[in-house]
Structures are given as structure tokens and as C-alpha cells.
Amino acid sequence: MRTRFQQGLDDLREKLLRMGGLAEQAVERACQAYIDRDLNRCHQVLENETLINAAERDIDETAFDLMAMQQPMAVDLRFLLAVVKINADLERVGDQAVNIAERVMDMVELPAVELPVDIPRMATAVSAMVRRALESFVEGKAELAQAVLEMDNVVDRMRDDAFIVLVKKMNTNPEATRQALDALLIARNLERVADHATNIAEDVIFWVRGDDVRHNASPEFPAQPAAGSSGS
Amino acid sequence: MGVSIQVQNLNAWFGKKQALFDITMTAQANHCTALIGPSGCGKSTFVRCINRMHETIPDAKAAGSVKIGDVDAYNGTSATQLRRRVGMVFQKPNPFPTMSVYDNVAAGLKLNGFSSNHKQMDEIVERSLKNSALWDEVKDDLKKKSGASLSGGQQQRLCIARALAVEPEVVLMDEPCSALDPISTGKIEDLIFQLKQNYTILIVTHNMQQAARVAEYTGFFLLGKLIEFDKTTKIFTTPSDKRTEDYITGRFG
Numbered sequence: 001m002r003t004r005f006q007q008g009l010d011d012l013r014e015k016l017l018r019m020g021g022l023a024e025q026a027v028e029r030a031c032q033a034y035i036d037r038d039l040n041r042c043h044q045v046l047e048n049e050t051l052i053n054a055a056e057r058d059i060d061e062t063a064f065d066l067m068a069m070q071q072p073m074a075v076d077l078r079f080l081l082a083v084v085k086i087n088a089d090l091e092r093v094g095d096q097a098v099n100i101a102e103r104v105m106d107m108v109e110l111p112a113v114e115l116p117v118d119i120p121r122m123a124t125a126v127s128a129m130v131r132r133a134l135e136s137f138v139e140g141k142a143e144l145a146q147a148v149l150e151m152d153n154v155v156d157r158m159r160d161d162a163f164i165v166l167v168k169k170m171n172t173n174p175e176a177t178r179q180a181l182d183a184l185l186i187a188r189n190l191e192r193v194a195d196h197a198t199n200i201a202e203d204v205i206f207w208v209r210g211d212d213v214r215h216n217a218s219p220e221f222p223a224q225p226a227a228g229s230s231g232s
Numbered sequence: 233m234g235v236s237i238q239v240q241n242l243n244a245w246f247g248k249k250q251a252l253f254d255i256t257m258t259a260q261a262n263h264c265t266a267l268i269g270p271s272g273c274g275k276s277t278f279v280r281c282i283n284r285m286h287e288t289i290p291d292a293k294a295a296g297s298v299k300i301g302d303v304d305a306y307n308g309t310s311a312t313q314l315r316r317r318v319g320m321v322f323q324k325p326n327p328f329p330t331m332s333v334y335d336n337v338a339a340g341l342k343l344n345g346f347s348s349n350h351k352q353m354d355e356i357v358e359r360s361l362k363n364s365a366l367w368d369e370v371k372d373d374l375k376k377k378s379g380a381s382l383s384g385g386q387q388q389r390l391c392i393a394r395a396l397a398v399e400p401e402v403v404l405m406d407e408p409c410s411a412l413d414p415i416s417t418g419k420i421e422d423l424i425f426q427l428k429q430n431y432t433i434l435i436v437t438h439n440m441q442q443a444a445r446v447a448e449y450t451g452f453f454l455l456g457k458l459i460e461f462d463k464t465t466k467i468f469t470t471p472s473d474k475r476t477e478d479y480i481t482g483r484f485g
Binding site: 002005071072073074075076077078210 | 440441444468469470471476477480481482483
């Protein structure tokens with residue numbers, strides 16, 4: 001048993017989970033700030049982004065060291081590759097939370113208007129995806145990760161519906177255009193968070209089973225461009 | 233050109249103790265196949281069964297089928313004839329210490345009863361040393377420099393040249409780099425890549441990164457059994473057997 005290596009992997013897992021907690025909290029805070037029109041929460045999200053960025057660098061460095069010094073194989077190699085990719089996704093989740101917080105800060109400056117979109121419901125669905133994706137990582141269970149993939153379509157539909165009703169709102173109430181546009185961007189940010197949760201779930205499946213389930217098993221990348229294809 | 237090594241139901245014993253159990257596998261022609269596993273798992277015994285060196289140990293015996301191309305190693309072929317087709321390189325470089333570099337390579341031919349004129353011999357020695365990537369380092373002092381005066385890495389390439397001189401179809405390597413530094417190891421690994429064009433290589437190694445670097449196929453041995461045999465990328469990324477995974481990830485062994 002390579003005790004030091006296993007200890008290193010355990011430490012990395014802990015670090016990623018702490019970062020996952022920060023990213024999840026950032027999304028929830030940003031969404032709560034939307035509901036409450038709460039500038040304080042928005043500022044908390046912005047401040048905490050630096051923690052997430054620092055965690056990203058620390059995790060990358062730890063994973064890089066383990067790869068270089070311990071030369072992992074098989075399940076350990078897949079784990080480290082998954083951690084590096086999940087790390088990048090969590091950092092982007094943090095960025096999306098910041099984007100949401102900035103939209104909310106803009107909205108708070110404007111008169112409150114009734115918008116025909118259920119952002120809190122969408123936020124609940126997205127948060128559940130992030131939480132379950134992280135649970136699947138903690139438990140090392142591909143079935144949990146699979147369930148996250150199936151939730152992505154629901155969030156995509158919510159985003160599409162939000163687009164339709166908010167554009168309609170802009171047309172019928174031009175004075176609410178800016179608020180509607182902010183809400184539209186928030187819906188888009190939430191949908192992006194769901195995409196990152198999906199990526200995390202795919203990486204967990206790769207780690208646990210060794211299966212690459214991304215992009216619905218798209219055709220293989222050609223080794224060389226086909227003859228006659230334009231390179232310019 | 234290299235030929236395939238086809239092994240079927242191979243069993244081997246040291247006295248009453250069975251060392252190999254029913255091994256069946258094929259090493260593809262002109263590819264490198266690596267054998268990995270913990271010490272005492274039978275991988276070296278397996279390799280020594282392929283060129284019938286196993287039977288040189290008192291009380292040792294082997295049973296089963298080993299084919300080098302179309303030649304049945306255990307039926308209708310003498311061990312000497314077989315070893316002309318199957319070269320072997322050992323863990324520790326073992327040049328003849330009192331012989332020059334030239335004579336070390338020529339010795340492989342002479343020991344195998346190859347008689348030739350000087351010109352032919354010169355050509356074979358040069359070709360073998362070029363094929364083992366040693367020529368440029370020894371060509372100026374070929375007949376004066378002793379084999380023992382070379383560095384460890386050079387000595388190992390000299391042993392490879394000696395094995396290649398008899399133009400085998402298969403080259404067996406039993407931990408060829410375990411006594412070498414990383415630079416010499418890199419040269420041998422590059423050499424293995426070149427040799428694959430003309431020979432079939434079977435390498436035993438404890439260094440899993442080395443197996444991953446040089447071999448297209450890898451077999452994992454444990455307690456005398458071939459647990460898993462597959463493409464190297466599969467073995468080192470997503471092995472099918474838990475025992476393989478536990479070994480290559482260092483959870484045991």
C-alpha cells in the first residue's frame with residue numbers, strides 16, 4: 001500500500017470538497033440575493049470569489065505534484081484527471097455566481113417590477129444538480145452522477161421558457177426591459193451552472209467506471225485532416 | 233521480420249512446485265509486449281520457457297505449446313535451433329569481459345556455429361551495432377576496446393547487438409533496464425521502438441511506467457497465473473480485473 005500517495009489523494013479530495021462547498025454556497029447566496037434584492041449577499045459572493053480562485057490554484061498544484069511525483073495509474077490516474085477538470089468547473093460555477101450577483105446589483109438600482117419568470121425554482125433545480133454532482137464525487141457513485149445528467153434537460157427547458165416570456169415582457173413593457181434583460185442573463189447563468197454540474201457528473205462517471213460519456217459518444221476525432229480539406 | 237509468439241496452456245514446475253498455471257497468450261509479431269507482476273509471480277519463468285532456458289535448471293520442466301511463428305518450440309526443434317530464432321537480453325549486462333566490442337558481437341555468431349569470412353563478419357557486426365544504437369559510440373575503437381570498459385548502458389546495448397547478430401525473429405528482455413540510469417534507460421527504450429520494425433519484443437519489467445512507454449500489449453502475472461492480458465492503454469487506464477488495478481495502483485505488491 002502506498003500510504004503517502006493515498007494520503008495525498010485523500011487530502012486532494014478534501015480540498016475539492018471544500019471548494020465545492022464554496023461554489024455551491026456562492027450560487028445559493030446569489031440566488032437568495034435575487035429573491036431578497038439583498039446587496040450584502042451580492043458583496044459576499046464577490047468577496048468569496050477570491051477564495052474559490054485560490055482553492056482552484058491550490059488544487060491544481062496538489063494534483064500536478066501528485067501526478068509528477070507519484071505517477072498514478074488506472075483508477076488513481078482517472079481520479080486525478082477528474083479532479084483537475086472538476087476543479088475548473090467549480091471555479092466557473094463561482095464565476096457564474098458572481099455574474100448573477102452583478103445582475104442583481106444592477107436590478108436593485110432599478111424599480112422592482114413583476115417578471116413572469118420563476119428564477120427561484122430554476123435556482124433550486126440548479127443547486128440540486130450541483131449538490132448531487134458533488135455527492136456523487138464524495139460517494140464515488142456513478143448512478144448518482146447519471147441522475148445529474150438527466151436533470152440537465154429540465155434546466156435547459158426552464159432557460160428556454162424564461163427566454164420566451166422575458167422577450168415578450170420586453171416587447172409589451174419596454175420600461176421593464178432592463179430588469180427583464182437582467183433576469184434573462186441570470187437564467188442563462190443558472191443554465192451554465194447546470195452545464196458545469198453536468199460536466200462534474202460526467203467526470204465522476206469517468207473516474208468510477210472509466211467510461212467517457214461526454215457529448216453522447218460523438219464520433220472519434222480524426223488523427224489527420226481528411227485529404228483536400230482546407231487548412232486555411 | 234518478427235513473428236508472433238503463441239503460447240497455449242503452458243505450465244511449468246521447479247521440482248514439485250508449480251510455477252506457471254495454464255498460460256495462454258499471443259504476443260503479436262513486430263510489437264512489444266510487456267509482462268508485469270510482483271516478484272516471484274512467474275513472469276521471468278514464462279520468458280525462460282519461450283527459449284527453453286527453463287529446462288536448463290535441474291528438476292525444472294515445462295508442458296504446453298509455445299510457437300515462434302510456425303515453429304513449435306517444444307516439438308521437433310532443438311533448444312539450440314530455437315535460440316537462434318529467439319534472442320535474449322538479461323537484467324545485468326553480461327558482455328564477455330576479456331573480449332573486444334567486436335568479438336563480443338561476433339561471439340554470438342560463433343557460439344551459434346555461424347562460419348563466415350572476415351568481410352561478412354565485419355558487415356554483421358557493424359549492422360548489429362547500428363541496430364542496437366551503439367555503433368557511433370564504439371566504431372573508432374571496435375577491436376581494441378574491451379566490452380567490460382563500456383558504461384552499463386553501453387554494455388546492455390552491446391548485449392542487444394550480440395543477440396541481434398544471429399538475426400533472431402524474437403527478442404526476449406528480462407528487466408533490461410533495471411541496472412541502468414534514466415539516460416541509458418531512455419536509449420534502450422528508444423531502441424526497443426526501432427527494433428519493433430524487425431523483431432517481436434517480449435519484455436519483463438518491474439517498472440510499470442516503462443511498460444506503459446514501450447509496449448502495445450501488457451500481461452499481468454500473479455502467483456503463476458496470467459490474470460489479465462490486453463492493450464497497454466487499457467491495462468494502465470481501465471484494467472478489467474481488480475487484482476490488476478490493485479497491483480498497478482500500488483495497493484499491493
